[in-house]
Amino acid sequence: MEQHTDRYEKSLVTLELPAVLELLAAQASGEEAKARCRVITPALSPYEVKRRLGETSAAKAMMVLKGSPGFSGAKDVRSALARADLGGVLNTRELLRIAGVLSCARAAKAYGEGDESGRQELAGLFRSLTANRYLEEKITASILGEDEIADAASHDLADIRRKLRVAASKVREALQKIISSPSYAKVLQEPIITTRSDRCVVPVKVEQKAAIPGLVHDVSSSGSTVFVEPMAAVKANNEIRELKAKEKAEIERILAEISAECASFREDIERDFLVLTELDVIFAKAKLSYRMDADAPEISEKELILRKARHPLLPKGTAVPIDVSLGGEYDTLVITGPNTGGKTVSIKTMGLLSVMALCGLHIPAADGSAVPVYSKVLADIGDEQSIEQSLSTFSAHMTNIVEILKECGENTLLLFDELGAGTDPTEGAALAVSIIERARQQGAVIAATTHYAELKVYATTAKGVQNASCEFDVNSLRPTYRLLIGIPGKSNAFAISRRLGLPEDIIEDARSRIDTESAAFEEVLEKLEYTRQQLEGQKTEIAKRLREAEENARQSAHLRAELSVRYEKADQKAQREAQRILADARRQAEAVFTELDRIRQLEAKNRDHLEVNEARAALRRELNAAEEAVERRLADSLPPEEQPEAPSRPVKAGDTVKLNSMGGVKASVISVDAGGNLLLQAGIMKVTARPEEVTLLAAGESETKKVIERSSAALRSMSVASSIDLRGMLADEAVLAAERYIDSAVVAKLHQVTVIHGKGTGALRQAVQTMLKRNKQVKSFRNGTFGEGEMGVTVVELR
Numbered sequence: 001m002e003q004h005t006d007r008y009e010k011s012l013v014t015l016e017l018p019a020v021l022e023l024l025a026a027q028a029s030g031e032e033a034k035a036r037c038r039v040i041t042p043a044l045s046p047y048e049v050k051r052r053l054g055e056t057s058a059a060k061a062m063m064v065l066k067g068s069p070g071f072s073g074a075k076d077v078r079s080a081l082a083r084a085d086l087g088g089v090l091n092t093r094e095l096l097r098i099a100g101v102l103s104c105a106r107a108a109k110a111y112g113e114g115d116e117s118g119r120q121e122l123a124g125l126f127r128s129l130t131a132n133r134y135l136e137e138k139i140t141a142s143i144l145g146e147d148e149i150a151d152a153a154s155h156d157l158a159d160i161r162r163k164l165r166v167a168a169s170k171v172r173e174a175l176q177k178i179i180s181s182p183s184y185a186k187v188l189q190e191p192i193i194t195t196r197s198d199r200c201v202v203p204v205k206v207e208q209k210a211a212i213p214g215l216v217h218d219v220s221s222s223g224s225t226v227f228v229e230p231m232a233a234v235k236a237n238n239e240i241r242e243l244k245a246k247e248k249a250e251i252e253r254i255l256a257e258i259s260a261e262c263a264s265f266r267e268d269i270e271r272d273f274l275v276l277t278e279l280d281v282i283f284a285k286a287k288l289s290y291r292m293d294a295d296a297p298e299i300s301e302k303e304l305i306l307r308k309a310r311h312p313l314l315p316k317g318t319a320v321p322i323d324v325s326l327g328g329e330y331d332t333l334v335i336t337g338p339n340t341g342g343k344t345v346s347i348k349t350m351g352l353l354s355v356m357a358l359c360g361l362h363i364p365a366a367d368g369s370a371v372p373v374y375s376k377v378l379a380d381i382g383d384e385q386s387i388e389q390s391l392s393t394f395s396a397h398m399t400n401i402v403e404i405l406k407e408c409g410e411n412t413l414l415l416f417d418e419l420g421a422g423t424d425p426t427e428g429a430a431l432a433v434s435i436i437e438r439a440r441q442q443g444a445v446i447a448a449t450t451h452y453a454e455l456k457v458y459a460t461t462a463k464g465v466q467n468a469s470c471e472f473d474v475n476s477l478r479p480t481y482r483l484l485i486g487i488p489g490k491s492n493a494f495a496i497s498r499r500l501g502l503p504e505d506i507i508e509d510a511r512s513r514i515d516t517e518s519a520a521f522e523e524v525l526e527k528l529e530y531t532r533q534q535l536e537g538q539k540t541e542i543a544k545r546l547r548e549a550e551e552n553a554r555q556s557a558h559l560r561a562e563l564s565v566r567y568e569k570a571d572q573k574a575q576r577e578a579q580r581i582l583a584d585a586r587r588q589a590e591a592v593f594t595e596l597d598r599i600r601q602l603e604a605k606n607r608d609h610l611e612v613n614e615a616r617a618a619l620r621r622e623l624n625a626a627e628e629a630v631e632r633r634l635a636d637s638l639p640p641e642e643q644p645e646a647p648s649r650p651v652k653a654g655d656t657v658k659l660n661s662m663g664g665v666k667a668s669v670i671s672v673d674a675g676g677n678l679l680l681q682a683g684i685m686k687v688t689a690r691p692e693e694v695t696l697l698a699a700g701e702s703e704t705k706k707v708i709e710r711s712s713a714a715l716r717s718m719s720v721a722s723s724i725d726l727r728g729m730l731a732d733e734a735v736l737a738a739e740r741y742i743d744s745a746v747v748a749k750l751h752q753v754t755v756i757h758g759k760g761t762g763a764l765r766q767a768v769q770t771m772l773k774r775n776k777q778v779k780s781f782r783n784g785t786f787g788e789g790e791m792g793v794t795v796v797e798l799r
Contacts, residue, residue, distance in 0.1 A: 016313060138261070160250060178212065179193065304370070333485075348381065376408070413447075419436070468484060652669065722754065
């Protein structure tokens, strides 16, 4: 933990860092991690700050991909291990806690393995976990609960308990004979078996106790019943007592043996616990980052830059973001504005976000934000009037300022609220300027709030000092809480009074009593405010047009990319068709060579000359047919403008034609009569047509189209998405759609898919998962984890 002065510690409390750390502790799992969260302090070196922020960012990135690891089992076992190391015997609760640490370490190590995304900030911590599975399983196999030791803990324990069960059975049998015997019906108070002093007995009427020989262990409160252990059961009960003593001794031995093994691994287990605690704290920072919608700032050398920064303790929906910078072009910021206008919240936000970043926490600010590594952040904020110390508000503030000036130096951030207030305005303003100048000379950067007009003038004229103000809406008489850099706050007293109904003559009289210089200054501020509002409107309009232009550019880029993909797909399709044609030609050539080999074999064996000639003729016919098929396919693969003209020979039976009068419907020619009329088969209809009413199609066009359609269907089946969205469907149609999708995914060789069904009432999820249970193509399925959609999705693994 970093060492800080008392003044710095007080400033951290003033800036409400402990409240943020309490939010952080709520995100941690273990008690030790919660305690560490509450005592985190700002780091003092840039290296340490970057390391902390890098760890938080790495944890946040891992949570996106894998969800959050569990650390609930990482309980503090160091005192138990120390006692075991001294020879002590640990109880079952302590041993189960040690097993919990080992289990948690094993799960965390598995979580960290296989992460190839370059997040090395946490790799060392995950690798340092030992995960002693042998000891973990020995504890969990031997101890079933805090009050139960398993029979399998040792061979002797299993043997003792087996004998106990046999002895107990003997006792039960002996007593059962007594209570079920008719001869003892009048002797027994009730026909039941009960226990007294861990021994089985039967309730006997006091006047009949001599009827059952045995030992009396107890008498009822009324004195009418005695609880007798019959002699037939005494021996077996004695055996049970002896066996229970042996059982207890064996359990003590087992616990001592396991305790000794834990002591032998003490260093590894303690290191695992400390590493798990550190990881718990880091992932708690990542969870808090998600909750605050925060991000890691850049670490700058000197300049503090906050973009759309929000105070982390204010509700996100109501907090007004601020843009502010300090330490670059100017080292001092003087903020003016009305009371409750947001001045104090602004400087608190600057200070709190700075120390949060130094603690390794992400800050609720937009990209482009940067924080320097301040050696100290000292604040004098709020009314610290002390009655016990007889200090007025002014004296209390001055006491703080004296301490701050003693401690401030290079790379110190000073935050003053209402600097110089609580005394005569003239003297207070002079003191405020002098305090700021002294702090600047000592190398500090300053943000101060004030009501004094003198400080507005000082900030306007002094080099390295900048004015800022919190905006106030005169029409609604409400502050907007927006921080405006470069514009001093205008006094709105007259405008507010006029809006509230103060007579105009009183306002004019008051205006005449202001000295000329002050009135001129207020007039300048009024003009500046008017100009700012005009520029603000123009800026809003320009930003709107810029967004529209960016959206148009984005749509144009998307359209260009889409067209490029389409051209690329068309080119790929043509290449695949050409390759298919070449492959067919190769197959035909191979068939020709095979047939040539057969002919040679016929000749070599002096087969019949006629058979050889016939084979050669058949081979020539096959070659001719192959050449014609290749030429037709090449012609079909050409663009439309390069396609050869359709054949113009007379139509004959067996040809395929296109009916021009029926919109190009294809038909097969059944016969041609003497007058040239054609009898056609179009689907289930037979049609008669004249030759001029049809167009003869190329012989291979139909078959080629079928091949292309089959190829297209195959390509479509290969491009199956990795998820399906069923939200908005009814259960029946969702199940049908999911079944079809699973079939397509199996054909496309997908191993894992995601079914999105939403959370809702859970009915759709239940229907889908019921279908998955009976689907033989599904290997397993599970609900989504954090970052995958949780209960709103089901992740399916296919066979």
